[in-house]
Amino acid sequence: MSISYAIGWLKNFVCGDDMKQLLENLIQGFQGEFLRQEPMSAHTxxxxxxxxxxxLIPQNREDLQLALRGIHQLRLPWLVLGNGSNLLVSDQGFHGVVLQLKNLSRIDLLPGGKLEVExxxxxxxxxxxxxxxxxxxxEELSGIPGSIGGALLMNAGALNTEIGNLVNQISLTDGLGEWVLRREQIDFSYRFSGFDQKDVIQSAILKLEEVDPVELETRRQLVLTRRRQVQKVTGAxxxxxxxxxxxxxxxxxxEQAGMRGQQRGRALVSPEHCNHIVNLGGASAEDVMTLIKAVQQAVFxxxxxxxxxxxxxVGWEDEG
Ligand SMILES: Cc1cc2nc3c(=O)[nH]c(=O)nc-3n(C[C@H](O)[C@H](O)[C@H](O)COP(=O)(O)OP(=O)(O)OC[C@H]3O[C@@H](n4cnc5c(N)ncnc54)[C@H](O)[C@@H]3O)c2cc1C
Known part of the structure; x- marks a missing residue:
């Protein structure tokens, strides 16, 4: 029996405490935070x-790679979390390791209108x-509540801008190595980046244009004001x-399917913007999922x- 097969076999029998202990032993020297049974409702x-x-909240890139190596060795399910602004996590949660990258927070200005951002x-x-x-x-992306990693993975966009169009290159890791993809090697399209879910985005170099700061700040404020006017959605x-x-x-x-304002449990299709589903307070993820299915069925x-x-x-039997 190979070691990796044995670990996989063993994993089926380890409970949460064992999993934590095995991982803690494997990633000695990890400087970040190591939490257990962390409610995802606090991060979405x-x-x-x-x-x-x-x-896990790695302190820096070395920590991230150390954690990924341990996760791979134990063959644990894992997920990178940005700001959780695009995730529906099941009520059962996630039986695996969540990596939160908030400490990868450097911005370095480079010559020629470029910058590197973690x-x-x-x-x-x-x-x-x-x-x-x-x-x-x-500026047109102002008001999107994501992290850079989440925005790149989702190719976040608003008005006439998609973040993918500003990318010069992206640095990725899987814990075993690090590599760089240039813009032309990345398959960006509408809310899609083509990244393999086994890889973690560590940083990106963006190419921007030099513009008067006062003009840029005016544009940023206009976008934020427009967003507040157009997206008056109440609730989480x-x-x-x-x-x-x-x-x-x-x-x-x-709207044409008659689903504006429809409610299941404590989840509501927003009357203000009917592509948004609102947690009225006390909704379960299951309420939201039931409403999602009802909307899909009605539109179909x-x-x-x-x-x-x-x-x-995240954490659903059929994540598709
Ligand atoms: C009020 C509101 C307004 C919004 N408006 C817009 C909008 O105008 N346009 C738009 O495009 N979106 C919008 N969104 C959706 C959301 O903010 C974006 O998709 C955002 O880019 C997600 O970033 P995040 O950091 O929250 O990612 P998360 O929700 O945490 O994660 C999203 C996906 O990215 C992956 N991921 C995160 N970080 C990394 C990483 N470092 N490496 C690899 N994978 C990673 C996660 O595993 C997950 O699959 C809005 C959301 C809200 C709540």
């Missing part, structure tokens, strides 16, 4: 989700800093639940369109 914008069996930086903080430095291109949510089908708006299809019956999820599923 929907304020939903049961506990993560193990929740995955844990808040998109909003980066945009504010870029405006001060006279680096333009990201995760932005757009469904992708827009080619040439159509998901919200229109949902009404318009023959299969709405595809923009939000990511």
């Amino acid at each position: 914008s929907w304020q939903l989700g049961g506990p993560a069996e193990i929740f 995955a844990g930086v808040q998109l909003g903080d980066l945009i504010r800093r870029c405006c001060q430095q006279g680096l333009g291109g990201l 949510h995760a932005g757009s639940v469904f992708k827009n089908p080619s040439g159509e708006s998901a919200w229109k299809l949902i 019956l009404n318009a023959g369109q299969q709405l595809e999820l923009e939000v990511r599923m």
Whole structure:
């Protein structure tokens, strides 16, 4: 029996405490935080989700790689968490290791309108800093509550900007090695980046344009004001639940199917923006999932369109 096979076999029999102990032993020297049974509801914008069996907050890139090596050796399920603003975590939580990268927070200005930014930086903080430095291109993404890692993975976009279009290169790791992908090697499209879920985005170099800082700050404020006016959604949510089908708006299809304002348990299709589902307070992830399925079914019956999820599923039996 090979060692890796034996570990896989053993893993089926280890409970949470054993898993934690094995991992702690393997990643001695880990400087970050090592938490157990951490409620994911505290880390998602929907304020939903049961506990993560193990929740690691690496202190730096070396810590991240150390953790990934341990996770691979034990063949544990794992997930990278950004700001949790695009995740529906099940009520059962995640039986594995969640890696939260908030401490990867460096921004380095480079010559020629470029900058290198680590995955844990808040998109909003980066945009504010870029405006001060006279680096333009990201302003239309103001108000998206993601981290850089999450924004790159999702190819976050708003108005006429998608973050993928500003990427020069991305640094990735799987714990065993580190490598760099240039823009032309990355398959960015609408809310899609093509990254393998086995790889972690550590940082990116973005190419921006030099613009007067006052003009940039004015643009940033305009975008934020417009967002406040257009997206008056009350309650905890995760932005757009469904992708827009080619040439159509998901919200229109949902409205035409009569689902605006529909409620299941404590989850509500927002009356203000019907591609958003709101946690009215006390919703379960199951309430949201039931409502998602009801919306998909209604739209399919009404318009023959299969709405595809923009939000990511975590801890569900069928994450597709
Ligand atoms: C109020 C609100 C408004 C929003 N508006 C918009 C909008 O206008 N446009 C838009 O595109 N989105 C929008 N969103 C959705 C969401 O903010 C974006 O998708 C955002 O980019 C997700 O970033 P995150 O850090 O929260 O990622 P998370 O939700 O934490 O994770 C999303 C995915 O990225 C993966 N991931 C995160 N970090 C890494 C990493 N370092 N390496 C590899 N994988 C990683 C996760 O595993 C997961 O699969 C909105 C959400 C809310 C709540």
